[in-house]
Amino acid sequence: MGTFCCFLTRILFVILIFNCCFQFRSHAQLLPLEEAAIPEEFTNLAFLRELWFFVLNRDFTRNYFNGSIPTFFSQLKNLSILGFLGNRLSGPIPQEIGEIATLEELVLEDNQLVGSLPENIGNLRNLRRLLLSANNFSGSIPESFGNLKNLTDFRIDGSNLTGKIPDFIGNWTKLTILHLQGTSMEGPIPSTLPRLTNLTELRISDLSGASSNFPNLRDMINMGRLILRNCLITGTIPSYIGDLKSLKTLDLSFNQLTGQLPTELQSLESIDFIFLTNNSLTGAVPNWILNSKRNLDLSYNNFTDSSPASCQQSDVNLASSFSSSQGNSIAWCLKKDLPCNGKAKHHSLFINCGGNAIKHEGNNYEVDLSTKGPSNFASIDNRWAYSSSGVFMGKENADYITTNQYDLNVRGAEYYKTARLAPQSLKYYGLCMRKGGYKVKLHFAEIMFTDNETFSSLGKRIFDVSIQGKLVLKDFNIAEEAGGVGIGITKEFNDVQVNGSTLDVHLYWTGKGTTAIPDRGVYGPLISAITVTPNFKVDTGGLSAGAIVGIVVASCAVVILLLVVLWMKGCFGGKDLENKGKIDNAKISAYVLQEQGNLLELVDPSLGSKFSKEEALRMLNIALLCTNPSPTLRAPMSSVVAMLEGKVPVQAPIVKRSSDNQDARFKAFEILSQDSQTMVSTFSQGSHSQISNSSMDGPWRDSSSVSLQTTDETREPSSSSMLLK
Numbered sequence: 001m002g003t004f005c006c007f008l009t010r011i012l013f014v015i016l017i018f019n020c021c022f023q024f025r026s027h028a029q030l031l032p033l034e035e036a037a038i039p040e041e042f043t044n045l046a047f048l049r050e051l052w053f054f055v056l057n058r059d060f061t062r063n064y065f066n067g068s069i070p071t072f073f074s075q076l077k078n079l080s081i082l083g084f085l086g087n088r089l090s091g092p093i094p095q096e097i098g099e100i101a102t103l104e105e106l107v108l109e110d111n112q113l114v115g116s117l118p119e120n121i122g123n124l125r126n127l128r129r130l131l132l133s134a135n136n137f138s139g140s141i142p143e144s145f146g147n148l149k150n151l152t153d154f155r156i157d158g159s160n161l162t163g164k165i166p167d168f169i170g171n172w173t174k175l176t177i178l179h180l181q182g183t184s185m186e187g188p189i190p191s192t193l194p195r196l197t198n199l200t201e202l203r204i205s206d207l208s209g210a211s212s213n214f215p216n217l218r219d220m221i222n223m224g225r226l227i228l229r230n231c232l233i234t235g236t237i238p239s240y241i242g243d244l245k246s247l248k249t250l251d252l253s254f255n256q257l258t259g260q261l262p263t264e265l266q267s268l269e270s271i272d273f274i275f276l277t278n279n280s281l282t283g284a285v286p287n288w289i290l291n292s293k294r295n296l297d298l299s300y301n302n303f304t305d306s307s308p309a310s311c312q313q314s315d316v317n318l319a320s321s322f323s324s325s326q327g328n329s330i331a332w333c334l335k336k337d338l339p340c341n342g343k344a345k346h347h348s349l350f351i352n353c354g355g356n357a358i359k360h361e362g363n364n365y366e367v368d369l370s371t372k373g374p375s376n377f378a379s380i381d382n383r384w385a386y387s388s389s390g391v392f393m394g395k396e397n398a399d400y401i402t403t404n405q406y407d408l409n410v411r412g413a414e415y416y417k418t419a420r421l422a423p424q425s426l427k428y429y430g431l432c433m434r435k436g437g438y439k440v441k442l443h444f445a446e447i448m449f450t451d452n453e454t455f456s457s458l459g460k461r462i463f464d465v466s467i468q469g470k471l472v473l474k475d476f477n478i479a480e481e482a483g484g485v486g487i488g489i490t491k492e493f494n495d496v497q498v499n500g501s502t503l504d505v506h507l508y509w510t511g512k513g514t515t516a517i518p519d520r521g522v523y524g525p526l527i528s529a530i531t532v533t534p535n536f537k538v539d540t541g542g543l544s545a546g547a548i549v550g551i552v553v554a555s556c557a558v559v560i561l562l563l564v565v566l567w568m569k570g571c572f573g574g575k576d577l578e579n580k581g582k583i584d585n586a587k588i589s590a591y592v593l594q595e596q597g598n599l600l601e602l603v604d605p606s607l608g609s610k611f612s613k614e615e616a617l618r619m620l621n622i623a624l625l626c627t628n629p630s631p632t633l634r635a636p637m638s639s640v641v642a643m644l645e646g647k648v649p650v651q652a653p654i655v656k657r658s659s660d661n662q663d664a665r666f667k668a669f670e671i672l673s674q675d676s677q678t679m680v681s682t683f684s685q686g687s688h689s690q691i692s693n694s695s696m697d698g699p700w701r702d703s704s705s706v707s708l709q710t711t712d713e714t715r716e717p718s719s720s721s722m723l724l725k
């Protein structure tokens with residue numbers, strides 16, 4: 001009895017110490033502990049050693065421990081579980097861990113461990129779960145791991161491992177879960193894989209090296225989630241996939257699969273998600289796909305027959321899924337590269353990804369709030385579109401847009417407060433863009449991790465970005481680049497060429513970074529906003545403000561000139577004017593050409609004497625020349641231009657005296673104004689080159705050089721001459 005009490009006291013004592021050091025917690029309650037290195041003093045409490053398993057066989061998942069993995073654990077002979085998911089452990093895995101022969105679970109996922117994996121881990125014959133994902137290990141998986149025949153769960157996503165996927169994984173016949181995503185390892189998928197008949201979850205992605213045929217998974221009848229993405233798989237999709245009745249997720253995207261979609265796939269009754277995007281599948285898109293209510297992504301393939309009506313049918317994404325050789329009979333969005341089905345007229349694009357319509361620096365950023373995600377294509381007014389693909393592993397109902405949920409002090413533009421997310425692939429397209437060079441700015445801010453030094457601040461989001469198919473950001477980590485969470489960062493790409501009519505920004509997860517911080521399912525691309533502006537001078541298809549000002553000024557000048565002439569001719573007021581003193585043509589030629597003193601009466605009195613008499617005289621003479629009742633006697637436009645510029649002297653107008661025909665005068669006016677209108681409208685449709693070809697394009701080429709306040713008198717005549725040329 002005494003011994004028992006003593007034992008109880010010791011247990012209580014241990015719990016007390018444990019509480020003081022760490023705060024006691026259970027599996028269910030993941031309280032953040034104070035930041036701490038694991039205290040070595042623990043091992044010195046020798047008399048308690050036999051009880052360590054009591055506390056240590058709980059895991060330390062999602063804490064904030066730093067430092068290296070302590071070696072004293074190796075002295076705890078009965079240790080079976082060592083769990084450190086989501087901490088800051090650094091350095092290599094110590095050799096001593098390989099000496100804990102009783103170890104059944106070693107969970108080091110989501111830490112900052114480096115170095116090669118110790119050989120002697122292969123001695124841990126009882127090991128069932130070995131979770132090493134989201135660290136920075138290097139080297140290859142040691143041969144000795146082939147001995148770990150009790151493994152049921154092996155995960156090593158996202159480390160920079162080299163070498164081929166080892167054959168010995170075929171010896172892990174008890175394996176139910178195998179994750180080898182984004183490891184930098186080489187294909188092919190080993191021929192021993194088919195021996196893992198108990199697999200329920202197989203995830204391999206982003207292999208380099210040699211391509212391979214579809215691995216034989218025929219006997220893996222318990223398979224629930226099969227992901228073989230970007231694994232260089234060639235050939236056809238085997239029809240037995242239809243017999244894997246437990247299948248819920250099938251992701252074969254980003255491979256080189258050819259041939260038809262097996263009809264057997266339709267017998268997959270539990271399936272929720274099928275991702276076949278970016279392969280070379282041919283033939284028809286079957287009706288069962290078109291009528292499916294599941295999330296199916298068949299975008300970017302090479303289908304040829306029985307074209308569906310649209311790119312998004314229910315939750316089926318078919319964008320760009322047809323061979324480009326198809327004619328006009330299919331919807332534009334089914335064709336390769338989403339060609340413009342109208343005029344390619346857009347030259348800029350502003351999107352507030354995952355957010356509301358906002359105005360920033362004078363630009364209207366468009367709303368982008370659709371919550372659909374796993375297999376979604378949406379196009380907005382033939383102006384832009386986005387395509388989102390994938391399901392968040394471990395959290396299938398996760399959102400595809402996010403806000404600043406952690407009360408981060410988000411600095412910078414408004415658009416950083418919201419973002420669009422995707423687990424796998426996210427494409428934004430600028431549609432019907434004019435050919436030419438563009439500046440593309442991508443705006444990012446990490447708003448899904450905290451900055452308060454708890455495990456929620458330990459997330460690492462890593463993804464790649466391509467623009468126009470060219471990789472521009474590799475292993476991009478927003479928070480790292482920006483210098484923290486909640487801080488906006490803009491990546492600028494200054495010369496993006498649009499050769500067709502589509503601009504394509506692709507964000508893509510390559511299996512790297514953490515996937516379980518703060519919760520499972522937080523990873524993949526995140527983007528806050530997109531700004532696209534042209535590098536070329538925008539000829540709006542109409543006229544620039546400056547050009548319009550120029551035309552108005554020039555037109556006014558012509559009209560005023562004509563009005564002056566008509567007024568002088570007594571066209572207004574009829575008899576009344578005559579009473580006031582009508583001037584006949586002959587007199588005007590006298591007044592105008594000879595009697596300069598009277599000129600002052602013909603120009604605007606408000607000018608006083610502040611005008612060049614010579615120029616006024618020249619203008620009036622030209623006006624008369626242009627309004628001669630006899631069209632044949634009017635000066636040709638080329639001479640008028642020369643005269644206006646003062647290059648040739650103004651010839652005295654020959655005025656027909658006989659029939660002072662007012663109708664003819666008005667006709668002259670009409671003809672002139674019609675002419676100018678014709679010119680204006682030609683101008684508005686006209687190409688830029690037409691303008692540039694003109695020897696007098698100076699004021700027209702750059703809107704800023706045409707101004708209402710111009711005092712340069714040569715400008716207006718040249719403007720009007722442009723109009724009337």
Ligand SMILES: *[C@@H]1O[C@H](CO)[C@@H](O)[C@H](O)[C@H]1NC(C)=O
Nearest residue numbers: 035036037065066067068090
């Ligand atoms: C652990 O982190 C704290 C602060 O975050 C630091 O002061 C300490 O030196 C770190 N310990 C180790 C072993 O890295």
Ligand SMILES: *[C@@H]1O[C@H](CO)[C@@H](O)[C@H](O)[C@H]1NC(C)=O
Nearest residue numbers: 050053076077078079080102
């Ligand atoms: C290890 O723990 C088991 C119970 O989990 C116990 O039966 C065994 O005696 C322990 N062995 C040692 C060496 O403490």
Ligand SMILES: *[C@@H]1O[C@H](CO)[C@@H](O)[C@H](O)[C@H]1NC(C)=O
Nearest residue numbers: 124125126127147148149150
């Ligand atoms: C698997 O583990 C059991 C105990 O958990 C052990 O007895 C057995 O030897 C192990 N098998 C191998 C092949 O190491």
Ligand SMILES: *[C@@H]1O[C@H](CO)[C@@H](O)[C@H](O)[C@H]1NC(C)=O
Nearest residue numbers: 112114115135136137138160
């Ligand atoms: C991973 O480790 C390598 C050295 O092995 C280092 O160059 C690289 O920067 C590390 N990567 C990260 C993301 O820490």
Ligand SMILES: *[C@@H]1O[C@H](CO)[C@@H](O)[C@H](O)[C@H]1NC(C)=O
Nearest residue numbers: 136138159160161184475512
């Ligand atoms: C992976 O390793 C290569 C060479 O060892 C290194 O250049 C590269 O930076 C590493 N990548 C990461 C993400 O650590």
Ligand SMILES: *[C@@H]1O[C@H](CO)[C@@H](O)[C@H](O)[C@H]1NC(C)=O
Nearest residue numbers: 143146147167168169170171
């Ligand atoms: C797999 O296990 C068998 C029998 O234990 C052994 O002979 C073989 O070498 C192992 N294969 C590999 C690749 O480790």
Ligand SMILES: *[C@@H]1O[C@H](CO)[C@@H](O)[C@H](O)[C@H]1NC(C)=O
Nearest residue numbers: 172173174175196197198199
């Ligand atoms: C596969 O799973 C079944 C059922 O859980 C089990 O009976 C069988 O032993 C397992 N096979 C291997 C090789 O572990």
Ligand SMILES: *[C@@H]1O[C@H](CO)[C@@H](O)[C@H](O)[C@H]1NC(C)=O
Nearest residue numbers: 230254255278300466469506
């Ligand atoms: C398809 O996948 C290949 C290889 O992964 C990639 O280079 C290409 O950009 C992808 N194309 C599309 C349209 O996603």
Ligand SMILES: *[C@@H]1O[C@H](CO)[C@@H](O)[C@H](O)[C@H]1NC(C)=O
Nearest residue numbers: 279280301302304323324325
């Ligand atoms: C897609 O189909 C077209 C003709 O239908 C063919 O020219 C092209 O090579 C195919 N592309 C691939 C990647 O198979």
Ligand SMILES: *[C@@H]1O[C@H](CO)[C@@H](O)[C@H](O)[C@H]1NC(C)=O
Nearest residue numbers: 032405406407450452454456
């Ligand atoms: C850290 O931030 C998270 C999210 O806002 C919050 O749930 C948690 O309580 C914070 N922890 C501390 C210690 O401030």
Ligand SMILES: *[C@@H]1O[C@H](CO)[C@@H](O)[C@H](O)[C@H]1NC(C)=O
Nearest residue numbers: 467468469470497498499500
């Ligand atoms: C666009 O055209 C330019 C010049 O002809 C060429 O250098 C570039 O590679 C083309 N880009 C694409 C994406 O086709």
